[in-house]
Amino acid sequence: MAAGLVISAPASGVGKTTLTLALARAWRNRGLNVQCFKSGPDYIDPAFHAAATGRASVNIDSWAMDRGTVAHLVSRGVDADVVLAEGSMGLFDGVAARGVSGTGATADISEMLGWPVVLVIDPSGQAQTAAAIAAGLRDYRKGVHLAGVVLNRVASPRHEALVRRALNDAGIAVFGALPRHAEISLPKRHLGLVQAEEQAEIGKLIDEAARFVAEHVDLEAVLRSAANWTPEPAANGLNVTPPGQRIALARDAAFSFVYPHMLEGWRAAGAEIVPFSPLADEVPDASADVCWLPGGYPELHAGRIAANARFRSGLQAFAETRPVHGECGGYMVLGAALTDGDGISHEMAGLLGLETSFAKRRMHLGYRLAELAAPMPGHHIGARLRGHEFHYSTILTQPDTPLAVVHDATGAVIAETGSRRGQATGTFFHLIAEDR
Template sequence: MAASLVISAPASGVGKTTLTLALARAYRDRGLKVQCFKSGPDYIDPAFHAAATGRTSVNIDSWAMRREAIESVASHGRDADLILAEGSMGLFDGVAAPGVSGTGATADIAEMMGWPVLLVIDPSGQAQTAAAVAAGLRDFRAGVRLAGVVLNRVASARHEDLVRRALAGAGISVFGALPRHAAITMPKRHLGLVQAEEQAEVNELIAEAARIAAEHVDLDAVLQSACTWMASRDTHGLSVTPPGQRIALARDAAFSFVYTHMLEAWRAAGAEIVTFSPLADEGPDDSADVCWLPGGYPELHAGQLATNRRFRRTLTSFAETRPVHGECGGYMVLGSALTDANDVHHEMTGLLGLETSFAQRSMHLGYRLAELAVPMPGHKAGARLRGHEFHYSTIVSQPDTRLAIVRDATGAVVAETGSRRGYASGTFFHLIAEDR
């Protein structure tokens, strides 16, 4: 059994990730086994969670995953002393039309799992109004229980006292108040936080955040506010068909966006995974029967990828007889060309005719439901797949056979259909779960 909490906030940018990392490391320093989860589609925060806890962090998503799948993924916390599930956006923020078990809101996970919410409030520019915000979130949905509040970026002792008094008057516990402290601010990138493995100083940043949390937050009170939760013994609630028996998986700084639960589901189904690094000019293992290029930041490495001849040659040879599939960034690399943010044109592998550009940024963000028009590795035509799309590239040309009819969460058809040519296929959306 594990003590469990959801860490959420009224909005993005309030400090959820910083507090999650600080608490995770602070409790780990006390000798507890801490398991983190991330609510919603996100590749970057879980890498930071793993750096803080020494354990793999896994995504759970109420729009794409059925309840039994979420409970199956949550079984990662079976041997943990403490579960910290970091939310996304604001506590109740999701899409307008529900998916298989919710709208993707953090509140869905809190209610479904019975995990109380530790709310991060940034009272900058306000005082008593912060209590009104917290009280509104507490009372908005009956099935969601508020454990208490941690204040972030408090300006002064007087400011903290005003907010604490107002929260006490509303019957809301305050577990601590973090001062403004630039040293624990995580660097940003256009898709979110810079990935943890790219930051040599990440351990020091997390250690400093933990030190500040231990000094300014009542860790005992936070722990006491958590509920006791027991993981399900059934770990087979998430079923995903692997794309092949032996999968050559691109894995490096340019191809790092792959969900842990997907890899585990592939392995649970009997598949083997062999990784290779396109940035190191490596190609897929010739013993594999399928190659998978996940998303990442290929636009930051386009010049190197364009000149890595061994990677391009072996991938092209592989695709003559076996399936190759790319997701988002991987899809772009399978295309004919990529223009980076500096308007520099880079020739890609040319397995597909797709041409993309970052010269004129255009954000594409949201859940996606795809119905395959033609097969892709692991899935037949007609299969329905749930995932999400998040990138800033623009399609210049997408001339090949349409892979799928792709809709957003409202049911509207989107232009990013994916494509297929011969054994090569690709999508802009990242697969989260099969729609069963």
């Protein structure tokens, strides 16, 4: 039987990821088996979780996934001593319209699984008001239980004492208080944290975070606050259809945004994944029956991609006889041209007419529900696909046949329809699950 907890906060940028990694590594250092999950559609944090625990982490998402899929995914924690679900944004932040089993809020996962919430609160610029915020979150929704609070970035012992007293008066447990500590700050870029695989010192950083948190947080008290949890029997599996039997998967620093549960679902269905690196000028495996280009950071490597003629010609040859699909950054690379942040236009693969610009930045963010107007690898016309879009690139032209009618979480139709031309398809959203 595992002990389950959710790590959340009133808002983004408060320190959820750092605390999750630190707790996971500190408990692992004490001989406990720790399993992490990520609530919501963030595709970067699970790699950090894996670095901290030595176990693969996956996303669980109440807007895109049904309860059976969530149950199936979290069942991998059955042999763990502790399971931690790291939230996204604030505890109750989701979309206005309910999805498959919720609004995408971290609170949905807490209630669904019965795991109490440890709140990370940054009381910078306030004192007793931090207790009012915590009390409001505690009382906002029945079924969501607050275990206690960890204070982050406290300014001084006097500041800590003021906040602690107010929280104690409100009947809220304080597990610890972390002074400001720049050495454990995780580096960021425009789509979130710099990826774990790009940070050579990530192990040392997590070790330092674990040491720091163990010094200032009562780890035993946090563990005692967790709920004893046994996974429910999962009524269904991963609800994932592989795009082919043998999948050539672009995989490097420019193409790395893949939801772990998607790859696991493909393998569980019997598919074989053959990685290749466009940045190393490699081509899709000749024996593959489909090629998949995930998202990532092609806008940071556009010149190199354009110069890799072997990759581009190999991809073009592959697409003459077999399907190729791109998600977000992969979609941009399948297009005709990509303008980088300096305003320089680079020739891409040309399998689609799409032209995009990272110089004209505008954030596109949110859940997406797409009804396919044309088939794409693994999915037929009329399929309803749930995914998430997050990028800063602007469409200059999208001249090909629309792949889908795409709605945001409010039901509004959006312009990022995806494209289809011949064997090539692409979308700006990252696929999470198909409605069944």
